[in-house]
Amino acid sequence: MQDVTYFKMNALSSEHYHQCFYCGCLATELDYVPPKQYVKDYQLDQDDGDFYAVPSCLECVSLLKKNHAAYVTLRRDKLKQLLAQKYQRAIHVYQVWQEDEIEELDYHLAKSIAAGLILGKESLERVEFSGFSYEVDGHKHHVLPEAKLAIKVDDRVFYTTKEALDYANKTYRIPKATLIDLLEIYNDDYNQAIYRFGQMQLEKEHDKALKKQCGDFAKQHKQNTKFVIRTVEYYLNEDEEMTIQQALEKLLTERLS
Known part of the structure; x- marks a missing residue:
């Protein structure tokens, strides 16, 4: 079984340096696409895959740990689902509550809702992050912003x-x-x-x-x-x-x- 080479994904724009491709947070890890633990299966099946080392944050790597997808776009789309599910309650709070409504609440409830607003806003931004254009092994790949649904x-x-x-x-x-x-x-x-x-x-x-x-x-x-x-x-x-x-x-x- 031959060794597999993963090519490092590099952002084309400096504004995305050190940024998680999946959610936009600070990238401290690499997500290997396809995952290293499943590489032998892909080699045996002679299946294609990206074979990229994707700059990622620790949470995204953890959430995608059991995902078999061998293409970065499929892993990105799955990650959006997983993040939306994990932070569903916080996103719900952010969508439902207004900051000026908190003033009328009991102190402890107001504190909880305020924290939910912050977490919900951040979580929704991560879910809606579309990735960035990148270069791999000398080839440029452009990721266009997703069209906003009316x-x-x-x-x-x-x-x-x-x-x-x-x-x-x-x-x-x-x-x-x-x-x-x-x-x-x-x-x-x-x-x-x-x-x-x-x-x-x-x-x-x-x-x-x-x-x-x-x-x-x-x-x-x-x-x-x-x-x-x-x-x-x-x-x-x-x-x-x-x-x-x-x-x-x-x-x-x-x-x-």
Whole structure:
């Protein structure tokens, strides 16, 4: 089995010297692509690979330790997933909270949220880091910045999730945590999520009015509240144009007179 030569990846621009290719942090290690422990497998299968020594930080090397990928771009993409999973809670805090909201919190909670904002911002920047153009064995490789996906909310366009969440939160008074849950259901379609939230609010108002009016009716006519609510809901389902008050009047006329 012949020895394998790994070629050192060198940044083309001085601004990226000593920078982790995967996340942008300080590079103190080298990530070998493919990993040295799997090189024999690649040689036996006569499979291709980059065979690069990639400047990396200790955390990225550790996260990629069990990854078999033999191409630096595949390892970079996997690393983004792993970082996003590891710092999911901190990123969530950064996307949901605003610094001026912390002032209203209890001291210990405020301290925890403030730390989460810092960690979340840093983690998101690492996840979104696209790498840099580099030279290997005399050959230059250019890495273009990833195109930012446009997020449409109403007739406005945003390029970060945080900006889109802030806009929807302030414009429609939707709690960010609720909006994030709705976005997961509606495949990141903000307009559908906002519409569904509006429906949910109408449903809450309807349920509140239903319980109040049916409760008052039951008390006045000495009826079981659950019976009144169940009957009124039956009438409303039969006729979508009927109001709660009309359903109560029908109940009084047809069943209690």
